Every structure is written in structure tokens, then in C-alpha cells.
Amino acid sequence: MLLVPRQLLRVGMTGDVPYYGGRFTPAQAYAASHPGPRPVTPAPSPGAHADQRLAALQHLLDSGVITPEEHRRFAARVAP
């Protein structure tokens, strides 16, 4: 029969949701190792604004995706 699998919550042995400490969760790691077809995105305009990129980097920093050191390094590339 066709199986429509429902989503389950991944927990540890004690029933707690594992703490991933800012690392990839298993789902994110799977997605990273199984990339789907890339969506077609329009090329950035020649004048893509640095401040937009910096704002995006700030969002990544605030979200804990990148470290302050990574933020500093990436920001330097955008606005040397």
C-alpha cells in the first residue's frame, strides 16, 4: 500500500528533544547532504546593495547561524 509517513519527533533515550547546540540537526544535515534541484533564482543586479547583504549577515549572526568571527570575516568581503 502507499504509505504517507507522518512526521515524528526525534528525541533521545530519555524522551527529551536533543540539544543541538547550534549544530545541524539530523534533518538539516540530511538536507545538506541530499541537495535537491536548485531553484532558478535571478542573478543579482549589478548594484546589489551591500547594506542588504550586511543586514542578511546580521540576521544570520543574530540567529546563531554564524559566529561573530564568521560575521566579521564575511562582512569584510561585502564591504571591505
Add this chain to the structure above:
Amino acid sequence: MTPPVQVLVVGFEKPSLSGEILAELARLGDAGVVRLLDVLLVSRTEDGRLETLPAPPGADPDLGRLATAFLHGAEDDEHPIARGGTDPAAWSLDDAVPPGGSAAVAFIEHRWAEPFVSAVRRAGGRMLDETWLAPDDRDLLDRLAAGTGPGAATGPRG
């Protein structure tokens, strides 16, 4: 409390379920270590659909029935993820079985762990992480335990 239940998704090139695997689980069950609640064979088509497979010849014809009932039912699921929420700890068989692949999905109750988990909870402990060691790390641990690896002099001995 009830013992923790682990879900193992074991991939195979062809849909199969080794009698040897079931026999070993039965042996552990007899020893009171684990209990195989159910096991289900599935395959995933190239276009991504998951299909259940019948129990192998000679196996209990009800094999897989419990697992199918448990896993199926995304449409009426009450879990917040199924209602459009997101949760980084969520997973489903769709994540585990690649297109064109087959797998055995086993639900294994770890009876041995019940008193351990109860003790952890009584002590206020919270599992921060759990994983299995890679073979190289397992070898290193063995060498350390045997006193032949780096730092062996200070390591615990068993």
C-alpha cells in the same frame, strides 16, 4: 514509565529481511534485553512514493501491521508539524529512504534501558546528546581500554 523505543531504518539494495537479523532480535528478546515490537519493509519509487511491502515468506503475516498503522496517517495527524509547523527535530521515512531504495523499519523496545532512564530522570538529568562511535574511534577506545593507546596509563580500566 515504559521502556524507550528506537526506530531503526536499515537500507537494502533489494527488499529483504534476513532471517538471521530476526533470529538475533528474538534471542535478545528472550534475554529480556530488547523486544521487537514490529518491523516493516518499505520501498521508495524513483518518483518518491513510499510503498509498504508484504512480509517475507515464512514470516508472521501480521508483520508490519503495527508499524504501518503507526507510521501512516499524515492527513489526520495531530502533530504540530503536520499542521504546518516546523520543528528541527522532526523526521519521517521520507527523509530516511532514498528514491529507488528499500528499507526495513524496525521498532525496538529497549527493556534494559528502562531502569537507567528512570534513574536519570529521578536525578534531574537531561540527555544532551547521544550517538554511536565511528569504527576508528571505537578502535581507539579499545586500545585505551587495553592500555595500548595514547593516554592509556590514565584511562579507566574495565
